[in-house]
Amino acid sequence: MKALLLYPQFPQSFWSYDRFMEIAGLKAAIPPLGIITVAALLPQDWEIRFCDRNVTLETAEDWQWCDLVIISAMLVQKPDFHALIKKAVQLGKQVAVGGPYPTSLPQDALDSGAHYLILDEGEITVPLFLEALSQGKNRGIFRAAEKPDVTLSPMPRFDLLKRDAYLMMAMQFSRGCPFSCEFCDIITLYGRKPRTKEPSQAIAELQTLYDLGWRGSLFIVDDNFIGNQRNVKRFLRELIPWVKQHNYPFTFITEASVNLAEDDELLHLMREAGFYAVFLGIETPDQDSLQVTNKLQNTRNPLIEACRKINQAGMLIYAGFIIGFDGERTGAGKRIQAFVEQTSIPQPMLGILQALPNTALWNRLQQEQRLVTGVGATEVGDQNSLMNFKPTRPLAEIAREYVETFWTLYEPQNYLRRCLQQCLNIDSRTEGKQTMQFSPGQGLRLVIQLIWLQGFQRAEIRGQFWRQLWIILMKKPQVLNMYLGLCAAGEHFWKYRILARKRITQQLGYDPLEAPVLSQPKPVLVKLS
Incomplete structure (x- = not known):
């Protein structure tokens, strides 16, 4: 069997880092x-070709x-995913699909013509x-009753x-999360009992990447690593001597x-192992x-205290925030903005709440009609x-708060100020390297282009760029x-x-930042199940 494995293109999104990748001479953030992993499950006598279409296109x-096309996709890759299925069918190829979206x-x-659905894990x-x-068999839907x-x-x-x-390599240690956040589809896809690899198994993956010549940052893609x-x-206690060696x-x-x-030992172990950053699902400061x-x-x-402790453990904080929860009071965007300023989180990911299929939120809203x-991300x-x-x-009101908050958070002066303060907040005393890493070629290219763009071209931040760079060099090089x-x-x-503003404007039919602010009707009260 000759199998062509395809990974669809991502549209411009929060995490695509398009302009950053261009500056650094890279194609994608992570593989x-x-x-x-699916490729590793296929028979050894198959011939395999793989194309991440975010890096290079297939020919x-x-x-x-190929005899068979295999495609894996997340929801955000929806447009290219369907285009690939339809092209394969048109060319008379058998198509198998999997991943979180299907x-x-x-x-x-199925509507696009896929022959085989390899679902779940x-x-x-x-x-x-x-x-x-x-x-x-020339068709089939394959599901798993267990994990x-x-x-x-x-x-x-x-x-x-x-x-x-790629900017980073990736590995996975665990699947699943013990919590039950109503809007989250991770527990729907992977369950509430976290399953982990053996430490020796994870170390073997790191050794393989090391032997292949990779050096630099590595994203452990678990939805909840802890x-x-x-x-x-157990894993961290074996990882620490490995990275030192x-x-x-x-x-x-x-x-x-x-x-x-809440776990000082865990923070200490992550620090010793070389964790430089963590993404937190903060969602909202509204209790x-x-x-x-x-x-x-x-x-x-207190969430602000939690962020301070994680910074003290030497880790940069990325975080997700959401607007649109039931019963939410007017001004949620302003409260998120104030929280971000207090914690100096440089890259807050702000989104409007979506009811994802099969989540507890989806089921409740379906019952409530x-x-x-x-509409929506789906x-x-x-x-x-x-x-x-x-x-x-x-x-x-929600749309206006979303656009207004996102626009203000990523105003260039505000963004650069948070970048400086977050780096100053981080306690960087550690035995090994504990920071974002670039290859020598990537690093030199990035620095040259950054100095040109922000140190010379962008008049609105030129002075701020040089002042802050001097502060970092003097206080925390x-x-x-x-x-x-x-x-x-x-x-x-x-x-x-x-x-982001343009996309919301297209959906609303007007720019929410240019529309007059009218007195708002009282919110509808909904009984929560």
């Missing part, structure tokens, strides 16, 4: 770990060569697909990647729940909204979408790489805020 010869909305893939469903192929043991998961095919095209704290500590070849970034700040959405882990301790069809496939349900306060990387990322966000 697609799921599909190269006409690739299409002619797992959540399988009918979409591939360790179980890829063998079912292979068995169907061996029996000559696989990830200690049996194969080594991803890192060798298939054009590794020098979901199983016992096992993550190999002279700290990697620095790490991951995602975690805010209760990370009543956290209660409504069942994000109770964020209510146990509040879901709206034809329809349009991007992150700048109005909500796909009837909110409890005016949609126009050990985080210079991190600081310059954050500054360069600003070039992406300053363009992206224009796009």
Whole structure:
């Protein structure tokens, strides 16, 4: 069998870092770990070609060569995902699809003509697909009734990647999350019992990347790295001597729940292992909204204090925020903005609440007959979408707060000020390297372009750029790489805020920042189940 594995293109999004990638001479932030793990599950006698379409496009010869096309996608990749299925069908190829998007909305893939749906987690469903192929079946939907043991998961095919095209490499240690946030589809996809690899298994993956020549930052893509704290500590205790023995070849970034700040031992171990950053799902500083959405882990301790402790452990904070929770009071955007300023989180990801398929939020809103069809991220496939349900306060008010808050947070002076303060907040005393890393070629190119763009071209921040650079050099030169990387990322966000505003304007039919602010009707009260 000749299989062409394709990973669809991402549209411009918060995480695409388009302008940053251009400045650094890169193509994409991280590689697609799921599909190269699927590649490892395929028979060894198959011929495989892989194309991450965010890095390089497949050729006409690739299409002619293959018998089977395998595509994996997330929801944000929706447009290219469907275009690839339709092209493969038109060319007479068999098409198999998988990943979070078809797992959540399988009918979409069927409607575009996919022959095989390899859903849920591939360790179980890829063998079912292979068995169907061996029996000559030309269609099939393969689902898993249980969750696989990830200690049996194969080594991803890192060798298939054009590794020098990525900002970071990626690996996975665990799947699942113990919490029950109403809006989250991670627990729907991967369950509430975090399953982890063995420490030796994870170290073997790192060794493989090391042997392939990778040096630099590595994203541990777990949706909640600390979901199983016992096992993550076991891993970190083995990771620390490995990175020391190999002279700290990697620095790490991951995602975690805010209760990370409650565990001093865990913070210490992550610091010693070389974790330089963590993404937190903060969502909102409004305690009543956290209660409504069942994000109770964020209510146990003050969130600002949690951020301070994580900075003290040497880690930069990225964070997600959401507007549009049920019962939310007017001014939620201003309160998020104030929280971001207090914590100096440089790159807050702000979104409008979406009811994702099969989540507890989706099910509740369906019962309350509040879901709206034809709108939202599930329809349009991007992150700048109005909500796909009837909110409890005016949609126009929510849209205005979203655009206004996003626009202000990413005003260049505000952004650069937070970058400086966050880097100054970080306690960077550590034995090994604990900062964002670039290859020598990437780093030199980035610095030259950054100095030209922000030190000379951008008149509105030129003086601020030089003042802040001097402060970093004098006060904390050990985080210079991190600081310059954050500054360069600003070039992406300053363009992206224009796009986000444009997308909301198209959906509303008017620019929310130019519309007059009228007295708002009282919010509709909805009984919460």
